[in-house]
Amino acid sequence: MERREAITELGEALRLLVDQATTTEMPADDLLRAAAELREVAARLGVRTRDRSTLASADDLLGGVRMYNPVTGGGSALAPPLHIEVVAGVAIGRCTLGLAFEGPPRFAHGGVSAMLLDQILGHAVVASGNPGMTVRLDMVYRAPVPLCTPLRLTAEVQQVDGRRVTATGTIATEAEPDTVLVSASGTFMGLRADQTKRLFGPVLKA
Numbered sequence: 276m277e278r279r280e281a282i283t284e285l286g287e288a289l290r291l292l293v294d295q296a297t298t299t300e301m302p303a304d305d306l307l308r309a310a311a312e313l314r315e316v317a318a319r320l321g322v323r324t325r326d327r328s329t330l331a332s333a334d335d336l337l338g339g340v341r342m343y344n345p346v347t348g349g350g351s352a353l354a355p356p357l358h359i360e361v362v363a364g365v366a367i368g369r370c371t372l373g374l375a376f377e378g379p380p381r382f383a384h385g386g387v388s389a390m391l392l393d394q395i396l397g398h399a400v401v402a403s404g405n406p407g408m409t410v411r412l413d414m415v416y417r418a419p420v421p422l423c424t425p426l427r428l429t430a431e432v433q434q435v436d437g438r439r440v441t442a443t444g445t446i447a448t449e450a451e452p453d454t455v456l457v458s459a460s461g462t463f464m465g466l467r468a469d470q471t472k473r474l475f476g477p478v479l480k481a
C-alpha cells in the first residue's frame with residue numbers, strides 16, 4: 276500500500292476513535308484500559324517524527340497535498356474531513372460533523388464553522404490564482420449548524436485588488452442548500468517575497 280493511502284487509513288481509524296471516544300458511555304475501567312493501550316500505540320508512532328519546520332514527507336506543498344490539514348487532511352484525526360472541489364471558480368465543500376465538534380448541544384461549535392469557512396474561502400482564493408493568508412474573517416451566524424447532518428459549503432472570490440483578495444462563503448445543509456446557516460467574508464493578503472521567506476523559509480529550503 277502506498278504511504279498516502281496508509282496515512283488516510285490511519286486517519287480514518289483515528290477519526291473513528293475520536294468519534295467513539297466522544298460518544299462512549301462505557302464505565303471508567305474500560306476508559307482507563309483504552310487509554311493505556313492508546314499510549315502504547317502512540318509510542319510506536321513517535322519513534323520517528325518531524326518538527327514544525329519540516330514538511331510531512333507525504334505532502335506536496337506546491338501541488339496542494341496537505342495530508343494533515345486539520346480541515347481537509349485525510350490523515351488528520353481532527354478533520355471532519357471537508358471534501359472540496361472547485362467548479363467554475365466556486366468552491367463546493369461537503370462534510371458531516373460528528374459529536375466531537377459539538378458546541379451547543381446538538382449543534383456545531385461556532386469556531387468549527389469559522390475553521391471550515393476559512394479553509395474553503397482559502398481554496399477559492401488559491402483557485403483564483405491569487406494565493407494569500409487570511410488577514411480578516413467576518414462571520415454571521417444566522418442559525419445553528421446541526422451535527423450528524425450532511426453539510427454543503429460554498430465559497431467564491433468577490434474581488435482582487437492587488438495583493439488583497441476578498442471572498443465570501445456559506446454553510447447550509449445538503450437537504451436545504453438555499454437556507455444559509457452561517458456566512459463569512461474573508462480578506463486574504465498575498466505575501467511579498469520577504470514575507471514568504473520570513474514565515475516559510477525553513478520549510479521551503481528543506
Ligand SMILES: CCCCCCCCCCCCCC(=O)SCCNC(=O)CCNC(=O)[C@H](O)C(C)(C)COP(=O)(O)OP(=O)(O)OC[C@H]1O[C@@H](n2cnc3c(N)ncnc32)[C@H](O)[C@@H]1OP(=O)(O)O
Nearest residue numbers: 338339393394397398401402408409410411462464466470
Ligand atoms: C487548488 C489547490 C488546493 C490547495 C488549496 C490550499 C488552500 C489553503 C487554504 C488555507 C486556508 C487557511 C488560511 C489560514 O489559516 S492562514 C493563517 C492565518 N493567517 C495568518 O496567520 C496571517 C497573519 N498575518 C500576517 O502574517 C501579516 O498580516 C501578513 C504577512 C499577511 C501581511 O503583513 P502585514 O500585516 O505586515 O501587511 P503588509 O505590510 O504586507 O501590507 C499588506 C496590506 O494588508 C493590510 N492588512 C494587514 N492586516 C489586515 C487586516 N487584518 N485587515 C485588513 N487589512 C489588513 C495592510 O494594512 C496592508 O494594506 P495596504 O496598506 O497595502 O493597503
